Amino acid sequence: MVEVRNTEREMQRLRVRLAVALGLVIVCFGLLVARFSWLQVLRYDDYHAQAEDNRIALVPVPPTRGLIVDRNGTIMAENVSAYTLELAPARIDKLDRTIEQLGELIEIPQRDRRRFKKLHEEMKNSEWIPLKTRLTDEEVAKLAAQRWRFPGVDVKARLFRSYPLGETAAHVLGYIGRISTADKAKLEENDTAAEYTGSTHMGKVGLELSYESVLHGRTGFEEVEVSAGGRGVRTLSKRDAVPGANLMLSIDLKLQKLVEDLYGERKGAFVAIEPETGEVLAFVSKPTFDPNLFIDGIDPQSWKELNEDPAKPLLNRPLRGAYPPGSTYKPFMALAALESGKRTPNQTISDPGYFMFGNHKFRDSKPTGHGSVDMLKAIVVSSDTYFYSAANDMGVDLIHDFMKPWGFGQLTGIDIDGEVTGILPSTAWKRKRYKQKWIPGETISIGIGQGYNNFTMLQLAHATATLAADGVVMRPHLVREIEDPVTRRREPTVKAPEYRIELKPNFLALVKEGMRGVVKVGTAARPFAGAQYTVAGKTGTAQVIGIAQGAKYDASKIAEKYRDHSLFMAYAPAEGKPRIAIALIVENGGFGAQAAAPIARAAFDYYLLGKLPKDYPDTTASWRAHLPEPSAEMRDVPENMEPEPVSAEAPTR
Numbered sequence: 001m002v003e004v005r006n007t008e009r010e011m012q013r014l015r016v017r018l019a020v021a022l023g024l025v026i027v028c029f030g031l032l033v034a035r036f037s038w039l040q041v042l043r044y045d046d047y048h049a050q051a052e053d054n055r056i057a058l059v060p061v062p063p064t065r066g067l068i069v070d071r072n073g074t075i076m077a078e079n080v081s082a083y084t085l086e087l088a089p090a091r092i093d094k095l096d097r098t099i100e101q102l103g104e105l106i107e108i109p110q111r112d113r114r115r116f117k118k119l120h121e122e123m124k125n126s127e128w129i130p131l132k133t134r135l136t137d138e139e140v141a142k143l144a145a146q147r148w149r150f151p152g153v154d155v156k157a158r159l160f161r162s163y164p165l166g167e168t169a170a171h172v173l174g175y176i177g178r179i180s181t182a183d184k185a186k187l188e189e190n191d192t193a194a195e196y197t198g199s200t201h202m203g204k205v206g207l208e209l210s211y212e213s214v215l216h217g218r219t220g221f222e223e224v225e226v227s228a229g230g231r232g233v234r235t236l237s238k239r240d241a242v243p244g245a246n247l248m249l250s251i252d253l254k255l256q257k258l259v260e261d262l263y264g265e266r267k268g269a270f271v272a273i274e275p276e277t278g279e280v281l282a283f284v285s286k287p288t289f290d291p292n293l294f295i296d297g298i299d300p301q302s303w304k305e306l307n308e309d310p311a312k313p314l315l316n317r318p319l320r321g322a323y324p325p326g327s328t329y330k331p332f333m334a335l336a337a338l339e340s341g342k343r344t345p346n347q348t349i350s351d352p353g354y355f356m357f358g359n360h361k362f363r364d365s366k367p368t369g370h371g372s373v374d375m376l377k378a379i380v381v382s383s384d385t386y387f388y389s390a391a392n393d394m395g396v397d398l399i400h401d402f403m404k405p406w407g408f409g410q411l412t413g414i415d416i417d418g419e420v421t422g423i424l425p426s427t428a429w430k431r432k433r434y435k436q437k438w439i440p441g442e443t444i445s446i447g448i449g450q451g452y453n454n455f456t457m458l459q460l461a462h463a464t465a466t467l468a469a470d471g472v473v474m475r476p477h478l479v480r481e482i483e484d485p486v487t488r489r490r491e492p493t494v495k496a497p498e499y500r501i502e503l504k505p506n507f508l509a510l511v512k513e514g515m516r517g518v519v520k521v522g523t524a525a526r527p528f529a530g531a532q533y534t535v536a537g538k539t540g541t542a543q544v545i546g547i548a549q550g551a552k553y554d555a556s557k558i559a560e561k562y563r564d565h566s567l568f569m570a571y572a573p574a575e576g577k578p579r580i581a582i583a584l585i586v587e588n589g590g591f592g593a594q595a596a597a598p599i600a601r602a603a604f605d606y607y608l609l610g611k612l613p614k615d616y617p618d619t620t621a622s623w624r625a626h627l628p629e630p631s632a633e634m635r636d637v638p639e640n641m642e643p644e645p646v647s648a649e650a651p652t653r
Helices: 007-042 044-055 095-105 110-122 137-145 181-189 206-210 212-216 253-263 300-307 326-340 375-381 384-394 396-406 427-434 442-446 457-468 505-520 592-609
Strands: 056-061 075-087 129-132 153-162 175-178 201-205 220-226 232-239 246-249 268-273 280-286 349-351 354-357 360-363 371-373 479-483 490-492 536-542 565-572 580-586
Touching: 075 095, 075 137, 095 137, 110 129, 110 300, 137 153, 175 206, 201 206, 201 212, 206 212, 253 268, 253 280, 253 592, 268 457, 268 592, 280 580, 326 375, 326 384, 326 396, 326 457, 326 505, 326 536, 326 565, 326 592, 349 384, 354 384, 360 384, 371 375, 375 384, 375 505, 384 396, 384 442, 396 427, 396 442, 396 457, 457 505, 457 565, 457 580, 505 536, 536 592, 565 592, 580 592
Parallel strands: none
Antiparallel strands: 056 220, 075 129, 075 153, 175 201, 220 232, 246 479, 268 280, 268 580, 349 371, 354 360, 479 490, 536 565, 565 580
16 A cells, blocks of 8 residues: 655644744743843853952962161071971871871971971961971972872971070060960951961060061062962062061170170079160070070970979069069168158167167177168168168158159069069058058068068169169160161160159269279179279178078078079269169079179170170189188178068069
8 A cells, every 4th residue: 555645744844843943942042142141241240250369369478577686786586588398287188197208208306296286286277387397408309399299288488587596685585476366366356467467477475575566567468360270370469568677676795695604504684774775785584595496386395394494494584583682772771761861871870780679689691790880881881780770760651652763663664575563562562462561570671672572683773773873764675776677767765764863962972982882892892803993883682581580591501492692783884974784683692792793793894894704605613713602791681581482483563
C-alpha cells in the first residue's frame, strides 16, 4: 500500500516549531539583555567598586621609628633592616609539623620556638607571627627555594628596633614590644588605632613608652594593583609615612657607662643632674638587663630568670626604689632648722653621744659624742645628737612642710613613666595610712634621715641640684630636645624653672660650707683626697634592719642583704656655678665613704676633668683597695635605731 505524504501539513508543523524556537531565543536573549542591563547599568557603581577592590589593595606603610641618641650624638636606639621568618597559623594545617620541617632547612633555636608559642597564645587574632628574626642571606636563600612547600610561611623584610649598647642605660631607654590585645584596646579607646595600622610594635617601658606618640610617627598608605594571585603588580598612588621624631637625650653616655661599670655586681642607683638646667646626665640602675630580649617577645625561660632574680634587674631603682636617706638628709634638716628659727648659726649644744627623750636614749654614731657642737660642726662631723635635738624642736609637720618644695616624697615630674612618691612623713600621713596618731618620739629619728623617711635617688639628686642652684627648681628631664627628622629643627623640652625656694643667703652659705667641710676634713675626705676641684657633699648610711637597744652593729655577722646601705650626695664645683649634682646608693655597701663616695669621685673626675680611674674598666676589686675599713666610728648611723623595715620596692604612690 502506498503512503501519500501530506507535505502541506509537515510544512505547517515546521513553521510552528521554528516559531516556538524563535520565541524561546527571543525570550532568552531578552533575559540576557535584562541581566546585562542590571549588572552594567543599574548596579554598575557597586560592581565596579568591588572589582576595583579585588584589583587594588590599600596597603598601610608603617612609619620609621625615631632614633634615640645621647647628648653627644651617640646612637642608643636605632632601626636596622633584616629578614624575618613569619608564619600565618590560620593558613597552616599542621603548625608543629611545619615548624619541624622548617627546622630541617635552617636552625631554629629552642628559644625562638618558645617565643613563637608564647606569641601565638597571646596573639591569636594576628595574621603573621615571627618565628625567627634576623635571618642570614644563606637562610633566606634556602627558604626562598623551598617556599612552594610551605603555604602560610613567608620571609619578610622588616625594620627592627635595636639597642646597640645592650644593657647600658636599659632602664632609661626601656624597650618596644609587639602590640598586644590590651594595647589595641587602649589605642581604640584613645582613638589612635588608625595610626597603628600596619604597625606591629610599640613602646612598653622607659622613654620608648613615655615618648611613644613622638617616636612612632604617622602611618602612610599605598594603592597597589594586585594580580589574581594577590601579588602586587604596580603602585598606583601613595601617601608617604611620616617618620617619628628623634629624641636627643641629656644623658652623657660615657659617664653612664663609667658609673655602671664602677658598680660592678653591686646593687644600687645613681642619678646625676646639671643644676642650672635640670638635665639628667646619668641615670643608673644596677643590676640591669638587655632590652633587645623583649623586642619580639621574650621567651618564657629568659623571662623567668629575670623576673625571679633576687637582685631584681627589672626594677628601675632611681625611679621606683625608695630608701631612707640617712645622713644625706642632714643638710636639708639644717636649712629647715635655720629657716624656721629653731636654730641659729652660732647656737651650740652639748653632744655626749646620745639624746634623751623620756626614758629612751637615742645614741650617736660616735659613742663618746662630739662635745660642743654648732650648726657648722654638726654637718661636718655628722652629729646625730644635734639633729635629734633639732628634729624634736621642729616637729614632724614643720619638717614635712619645709621638705615638700624640695621634692622629697613628691613626684619630680621627670619625663619617664612609673615614678613613685616615696614617703615624706607627717601626722596627716600616718593618720591616713595607719589610722594612728603620730608619736612624738618618732620625730627623733626623722632628723637623721631614718624612721619613716623613704625617698628615691632621683628625689635626692633633684633636691641636691636645687641646693646647688640656690633654691631654683628645674624639672629633671632625660630628653633634652625633640628633633624633627625632616627639617632637623629641635625643640627643647624644658625651657624655664618651675619655681624658686626662698632661702636666706647666709643660711644657705653656712650649709654649703658645712658640706664642703665634709669633703675636706669630714667623712668623705679620704675618697676625695687630691681632687683638682672643690666638692660639697654629705655621706649617708641607712639601716636596712633595726638594731636592738644596746646591741652593737657587726656587718660580718649579718647577711649581706641586711647590711647598711651606703649613700652619698654632692655637687661640684662647690665654688662658682656647679656643673653637676649627684645622689647615689650602693645597697648593702656599708657606710657612705666606703662604697658610694668613691663612685662619686670617679664620676666627678670624668665629668669635670675627663679623667678615668687608673684601673678602669676593671673596677670591681682594685678600685676599692684604698678605702678605709668600716668601723663603728665611721658608721654615721646609730647602732640602736629601730626604723620601719625598708624595701627597694615602691612604697605608696
